[in-house]
Amino acid sequence: MVDSTGKKSWICIRSGQKFPMNFETEWTNWEQLCLDCGEQLKFSADVSSSWESCVTDLPGIWRYLPLIPVNEQNIEILADSSTPELLPPVDAKPLAEMLGVKSVALLPCTEGPSGTFKDVEAAVVIAKCLDWGLQEQPLSWHSTGNTARAYREYAIRAKLQSFSFFPLQCLDKWQGITSNQNHLLLAYNGSFQEISSLAKEYARHNGFLHLAPLHWKLEGKATLAYSIMENLPTTTCIVQTIAGGYGPLGMYLGLQRLQQWEIIGESLPRFELFQIEGADTISKLMPLNRDIQETDLKLPLNPFEPTLQSTNPLATFSVVRNLVCSTSSNIASVSVPEVQAQAESFEQYCREVGVKVSYASEKCPFIAWAGLMRKAKRKELDPNDEIVIIVTGSSQRSGDIPHPDQIINKKS
Template identity: 25%
Template sequence: MTLERVCDDCGARTTAPAARCDCGEPLWLATDPGSFSWDDVSDSPGMWRYEALLPVGFPGGLAAAAGGTPLLRDDALDEYAGTTVHVKVEGSHPTGSFKDRGSAVGLAAIESGLVGDAAAVGTVSHGNMAMSTAAFATAADVPCVVFVPDDVPQARLDVIGQFDPAILTVAGEYSRLYDRTLELGPDNDVVFLNSDVPLRVEGQKTTVVELCEAFAPDVPDAIVLPVSSGGHASGVWKAVRELHEAGTIGRIPELYLTQAAACAPIADAFERGDSTVSRVEGGDTIAYSIANADPPSGTRALRAASETGGAVVSVTDDEIRDAQRVLATQAGLSVETASTTALAGTKQVVERGFVDSGDDVAVIATGTGLKEPPAEGSHDPVGTVGIDDIDAALGRFLGG
């Protein structure tokens, strides 16, 4: 079987194992949803319920734990954001983020021989994607190489290293490595599962397919998610288009993408009304894992927002902290700093009138907060008591 790839921008098609079109934009796998309906879901676990929409079926192993994430509502979040919020909890994945969906499809494709003579898998990341790729690679018994910058702290290496990939540090120009590995991968029989490559995008489709099935026969009015490279947004957009094309959903939800204000090339382009995204000089932000100054699928993500009637917005670190605090203290959810931009951004798009207060908004909480120290900082005990003073202490607690 040969996987055909298509460029959604210029329409070119190729059977080469490429991630980029000659025009420079990211390639998608050419897939056909046919007349997919919710009756066509399979009995496979998690995201593999939607095998009919994927290039490869359930491979067993760790992949059983990809997808099938919870969706929840909490009135306090509605009050905060000003609309009806449904949170998709992607942090419940085995490595704690949405990246596991794309890693699962990438490794399943390698295991099944769908991508030819792959000797190994690789990625360029020192965060969620590195952990996810390494975990799924070792579970599939495929060698894995992870390129990290040479200033990564040892603690980060240890967390990635628990899944035993070969870690290579790169001296200088780490930002050039993303594209360079995509060029070199095919000749070396290494499948680089970087964040916006066609196989990873296929896996990322399933987040929103799950969402849409949960809403069926209705459709969420809007979907809000953080954007970094644009790979996740690319998958979400591809999914809603496929579902709409198949007649599974009657309309396409508006897609809203959120960035941190300190590094917001896609939001900047959207505000200017540009049709392409340009590199920016990014500053520091607590949402470090989405601070991508030169997003490879930036233009694709921009189109996803524009063409669905959505928007790309940016939020400040204070707004991010506020949303994180609300998620933890109101909804009981520990969410990664970068991921809380989605809730902060939801509040903003309601305030700006892009989204109505009566709308059903699906907010994708892309990663767990359990892997990072709480941004809120120090939390002190309210007091110290002796064992014989517990009764009085409970009285004071309830009285105060």
């Protein structure tokens, strides 16, 4: 394991002044701004321009611990080789033949403790909670299920106390969890649009520290870029289903840092991003060349995939648009029939190569695959493309669906 204690810091872009990774710099300063002049801070890691200085022998995302802005003394609490959040890319030659491209690899992200893609994010967020000394502070968060489920699993490992808010209609996303009275489930019997303000007010009233860590959502996703570039440095295209777009934003952050540290060159992969029709706010707004308004937000009453309900586009639309433009990327909507037509064959292939994914448990990665197949049929992919598909979604859920510890009903 590489010991980089003391080798990481935040640096003011204007003055070059260094700030430590602590509660004052990070928690009270979500925008990552210099505490003296207000200029943007950037993360600094003391690594050389080679992968040898960037990796460890730890499992999951912690392979890239020298590149992650967390202190290292708590990582052994969170790292577990039996449930790695991230595995190396898996070659998928038959999928490349189906798409008519040079190569396709699957990047598995569903073998962590929650069995969902959100584990790569949760691992970093809970590591920061330990960094900030929040062991005695009750924590809370809200989501459609996956983010809260992942945060809860890591909070259990870290011996924290937590409260997870989620829509009652997403209760099945908690199937198979372990009951734990220090980590309670609070289901809201109302619309998802209202859950953020409700959870924050409930937390304020009850003395919880409510985490809605927009910047820190990116840090775990940056490790996906590290894995891709370490293992497949000639990748030309990264594919993912998105809701708010934190996945590609995090990967873009990771790619920019690798350039900054001279580990990779100037040429970056493009992104092919997909949204399901009915929850495709970003895709629909992209061609209109204007800013997003709250009335633009699309959240269907009966969603095809509930975990893709998100109010995040209100915060992310402009930066996702900038990413798409600066990397010559694309974002498109995919219809439900297109997904259904391709789902069984994609799931079967993933199973054959040992990548855990389940259409019954969650449909996210199947949306991206259906979108890719449509582009292939229209001859919109370059035959020389070297594609990496981020396997979001979930592994097969099993076990009982729990009863919420509390149901919060919408006030009439």
